[in-house]
Amino acid sequence: MSHMVVVMGVSGSGKSTVGGLLAERLGVPYAEADDFHPPANIAKMSAGQPLDDADREPWLDAIAAWIEERAGQGGVVSCSALRRRYRDRLRDAAPDLFFLHLDGPPELIASRLAARMEHFMPAGLLRSQLDALEPLEPDEAGAVIPIEGGPAQITDRAFAALPD
Numbered sequence: 299m300s301h302m303v304v305v306m307g308v309s310g311s312g313k314s315t316v317g318g319l320l321a322e323r324l325g326v327p328y329a330e331a332d333d334f335h336p337p338a339n340i341a342k343m344s345a346g347q348p349l350d351d352a353d354r355e356p357w358l359d360a361i362a363a364w365i366e367e368r369a370g371q372g373g374v375v376s377c378s379a380l381r382r383r384y385r386d387r388l389r390d391a392a393p394d395l396f397f398l399h400l401d402g403p404p405e406l407i408a409s410r411l412a413a414r415m416e417h418f419m420p421a422g423l424l425r426s427q428l429d430a431l432e433p434l435e436p437d438e439a440g441a442v443i444p445i446e447g448g449p450a451q452i453t454d455r456a457f458a459a460l461p462d
């Protein structure tokens with residue numbers, strides 16, 4: 299079966315790492331939600347300013363378009379998707395979209411962020427991301443994936459959580 303999957307979670311939870319490995323394993327295209335941000339959003343994030351929902355509109359539209367184009371063949375997108383309404387927007391593009399939420403202790407995420415200095419997301423935004431996070435609700439197709447262990451182990455977990 300062709301899976302259309304969003305790997306979600308706060309910055310530093312491992313979305314890009316696991317999303318890329320999972321797409322390889324499934325043999326489907328991979329996209330990085332960060333790449334769909336207009337330059338104005340990247341400038342804001344680089345300055346340590348959180349995005350507002352108006353900033354996110356064109357970003358979510360572009361991700362939704364990517365999903366819609368590939369809904370039949372499958373795909374993996376790494377996208378924070380912290381709020382229910384962002385996930386609803388993406389589900390509009392593919393009703394059976396499956397969300398894998400990479401989740402773990404804030405200290406573990408912070409330590410991984412601290413080890414990654416070159417990225418445009420300052421570690422100080424972790425707190426605001428954790429505050430913004432709305433966990434998956436029972437009516438949403440998805441699973442919570444613990445982030446302890448190495449990337450291959452987490453990818454195994456993610457793969458096993460996918461629907462048949």
Ligand SMILES: Nc1ncnc2c1ncn2[C@@H]1O[C@H](COP(=O)(O)OP(=O)(O)OP(=O)(O)O)[C@@H](O)[C@H]1O
Nearest residue numbers: 308309310311312313314315410414419447448449
């Ligand atoms: N299982 C792991 N064990 C150790 N380090 C990891 C693991 N997974 C990811 N990392 C490292 O932790 C950092 C954060 O991971 P990654 O960049 O994949 O997170 P992200 O969720 O995509 O973050 P962002 O939302 O900021 O793009 C990276 O430096 C990555 O190499």
Ligand SMILES: [Mg+2]
Nearest residue numbers: 313314315376
């Ligand atoms: Mg990433």
